[in-house]
Amino acid sequence: MTRRRHLILGLALAATAALTLSGCAGSGSDTAGGDDTAPTSAGDDYGLVEAGALTVCSDIPYAPFEFEGGDNGTGYTGFDIDLLDAIAKKLDLKLSVQDVGFDALQSGTTLASGTCDIGASAMTITDERKANLDFSDPYYDSLQSLLVPADSDITSIDDLDGKIVGVQQGTTGEAYATENAPGAQLLQLPSDGELWPAIQAGTIDAILQDQPVNIEHEKADPNYKIVEEYNTDEQYGFAFSKGEKAALLDAINGALKDLRDSGDYDTIYDTYFAAN
Structure with missing residues (x-):
């Protein structure tokens, strides 16, 4: 070679x-x-606080929207919780719930801190809140109402001059009472968990807050009644940290639409509100 x-x-x-x-x-x-x-892993695209889980912050109790109980593994139930559990399943996520104060939640502070992915606490969508939060599509239409003892001489908001009216701090109920009952003495409390015992103890003369919550008290104890309701054109939305959760927000809206289209939303709704 x-x-x-x-x-x-x-x-x-x-x-x-x-x-x-x-x-x-x-x-x-x-x-x-x-x-x-x-x-x-499910939810990797959403920037979740915990991989594979939808972590929800809510001010509890606030029946019928959120309260202790249920069998979903979170320790809590209610309309908001059950609806989000169904949404989480649509996204192949498990549901996790944390009990937080409402004022810090509605102001955006809690969500900005990264404590949770979403706020769900019967929160009305307002322009003021939208300055610090992003909101999902509306999922519930609500009213305000006035709850008093059954033997009270209060029959309307016009009778509140000089009366002590309990309101939840940072809520649209507080705003409505401030604007429409200027002669009342407002007692701002952190949540319905303090308002309800206060009226039972006689510390306050009335509670002005979301109608469905007062309905629960009226149903639970015939010694209390709703004397007036106020059409405030309120809609609740799920809240997100401003500008931080666009993909999750879109996914939540998509799942919410699917639940409405399938009729599953109506099933959950009727569980809590059909009797009302």
Whole structure:
């Protein structure tokens, strides 16, 4: 074999080896590519506080929207909770619930701190809140109402001059009472968990707050009654940290629409409000 033939054979063997190595590398690359496109953990695209979980912050109790109980694994139930549990299932996520103060939640402070992914606490969508929060599509239309003892001489908001009226701090009920009952003495309390015992103890003369919550008290104790309701054109929405959760917000809205279209929303709604 001449030197030239030795050189040609060597080049051919080198080329074969290079192709072999290239094939191995290509095979490894395909495997890596498979890893890149493999299914990821549910919710990875949403920037969740906890992987695979929709973490909800809510001020509890506020029946019928949120209160202790249920069998969804969170320790809580209610219209807001059950609706979000159904939404979480649509997104292949588990539901996690944290009890927080409403004022910090509605102001945006809690969500901005990264404590949770979403706020769900019978929260009315307002322009003031939208300055600090993003909101989902509306999921509930609400009214305000005035609850008093059954033997009270209060029959309307016009009778509140000089009376002590309990309101929840930071709510639209507080805003409505401030504007429409200027002669009343407002007692601002953190939640319905303090308002209800206060009226039972006689500390306050009335509660002005969301109609469905007062209906629950009226149903639970015939010694109390709603004497007036106020059409405030309020709609509740789920709240998100401003500008931080666009993908999750879109997913929540999509799941909410699916639940409405399927009739599952109506089933959950009727569980809590059909009798009202």
